Amino acid sequence: MLFYHIGRYTILMGRVFSRPEKWKLYRQQFAREVMSIGLGSLGLVALISFFMGAVITLQTASNIDSPLIPLYTIGFTARQSTILEFSPTIIALILAGKVGSNISSEIGSMRITEQIDALEIMGINSAAYLVLPKIVAAIFINPFLIIYSMFLSLFGGWFVGIATGIVSSNQYIYGIQYDFDSFSVTYALIKTVFFAFVITSVPAYFGYYVRGGSLEVGKASTQSFFYSAVLILIINYIITQLLLI
Amino acid sequence: MIEVKNISKSFGEKHVLKNISACFERGKTNLIIGASGQGKSVLTKCIVGLLEPDEGEIIYDGRNFTKMPFKERKEIRKEIGMLFQSSALFDSLTVEENVKFPLAMHTNMNEDEMLERVNFCLNRVNLSGVNHLYPAEISGGMQKRVGIARAIALNPKYLFCDEPNSGLDPQTSIVIDNLIKEITEEFDMTTIVITHDMNSVMEIGEKIFFIYQGQKWWEGDKTTILHSDNKELNDFVFASAIMRNMKDKC
Incomplete structure (x- = not known):
């Protein structure tokens, strides 16, 4: 069954990355998808990132018992956790739920209402027209979303640190600058590109091959989230092993 | 004109289409009728290329659609218009x-x-x-x-209509039927309509193909359908009292 899905997914991707019929229409679709995937997720990403940073700061502070450990460690830990793992991976998992289920249900609904058949009858490569702009838009916009998430997460940590008095502004800012290696951001953005591909192509696959009615569209949406999440975790592990170890 | 030659299609063990041949004429509304689950939609999907037939040939004005590479098929599809059931x-x-x-x-x-x-x-x-x-x-x-x-x-040169009257009231159905017939004549298209609506059959059925158990069971027009002695066709066409009365009057 797994090989069946891998084979069909590969065939679909082959069709997705074939030459578009008309670039102009694909560009318009790309712009729409950037708005939908990127701008449509700004609020959710901001909310999650802010509180994620706030909680990391509180938890780190509560775990520092020894007076020998400097308080700037709070900022340092918030930075490392946010940039290396929380922003790229957790936000990708959240987007797999939000954007992914949206994509699978949108394409799945188009399948069951014969809209995909209508595209094929018109001589249009439906796979490319529907999926390619989504993948390209996500790969383009998600790195910006992740950088935005990193800033908000670090800001959330700073805000809560100051508001509760557990760390001073100077100590926190010193911590987030301490021993900074810019490669960690590069590593996070490389992960983001792979995750963006997964959270668009996997749901598109499940939506594209839906058979039946609205119940099956719902199931496809759930399945797509499960497989996207599993793939994100596996890819996260592989990239970390390759780039950081 | 669209020619269908010896088309067969199976899904696993289920033989949906069995050796169907038909010729759909240009400038006419060609109707494919039959009860639900007899293979009408599968036949149409094979003709337009949404499904691949297991055997047989589909020829669009002398161009063999079944043997064409994908790129040429796309060109033919640009000559096809389709009205879907939904x-x-x-x-x-x-x-x-x-x-x-x-x-x-x-x-x-x-x-x-x-x-x-x-x-x-x-x-x-x-x-x-x-x-x-x-x-x-x-x-x-x-x-x-x-x-x-x-x-x-x-x-387009070819127009396909999959149950154009489903979900419509009788008056609107007649409007849609007449529109399809007018457009077919005006633009000289080869039109294929799938239906099990007997009003449509009597309104626009210039050429009618009755599909039964995956086979072309009968072929004729809206006049000959009333006088056919084909049992399965009569069971389908004259299932309602209105149609039986119409037959008696004829």
Whole structure:
């Protein structure tokens, strides 16, 4: 069954990355998808990132018992956790739920209402027209979303640190600058590109091959989230092993 | 003209189409009738290339569709218009954008030319003032008419209509039937209509193919259908009292 899905997914991707019929229409679709995937997720990403940073700061502070450990460690830990793992991976998992289920249900609904058949009858490569702009838009916009998430997460940590008095502004800012290696951001953005591909192509696959009615569209949406999440975790592990170890 | 030669199609152990041959004539409304689950939709999907037949040939005006490479098939598909059972309008696009879509995809028309063609097509199906509405904002009958407008936008040679009357009231059904017949004659198209609506059969059935258990069981027109002694056809056509009365009067 797994090989069946891998084979069909590969065939679909082959069709997705074939030459578009008309670039102009694909560009318009790309712009729409950037708005939908990127701008449509700004609020959710901001909310999650802010509180994620706030909680990391509180938890780190509560775990520092020894007076020998400097308080700037709070900022340092918030930075490392946010940039290396929380922003790229957790936000990708959240987007797999939000954007992914949206994509699978949108394409799945188009399948069951014969809209995909209508595209094929018109001589249009439906796979490319529907999926390619989504993948390209996500790969383009998600790195910006992740950088935005990193800033908000670090800001959330700073805000809560100051508001509760557990760390001073100077100590926190010193911590987030301490021993900074810019490669960690590069590593996070490389992960983001792979995750963006997964959270668009996997749901598109499940939506594209839906058979039946609205119940099956719902199931496809759930399945797509499960497989996207599993793939994100596996890819996260592989990239970390390759780039950081 | 579309010729179908010895088409067979199976799904696993289930033989849906068994050696069907038919000739759908140009400038006429060719009807494929039959009860649900007899293979009408599968036959049509094979003809337009949405499904691959296991055996047989499909020939569009001398061009063998079944043996064509994908690129050439795409060219033929540009000559096909199809009205789907559910209308299959793109629900994220307005009526105008739906009709404009095939033009934007396949022609080099500028915006003004496309708009002119869109308005022509919408006027042809007696729709006006709905250009900026979304499919969800118009009635089922109007959606069917937009579907026809989109189908004829590229001036197709072949028009396929999958149960164009499903979900419509009798009056609107007649409007849609007459529209299909008028358009077929006006644009000299080869039109294939799948239906199990007997009103449609008696209104526009210039050539009728009755499919039964995956086989072409009978072929004729709206006059000969009333006098056929084919048992399965009679069971299907004269299932209702109205049709039986009509037969008695004839």
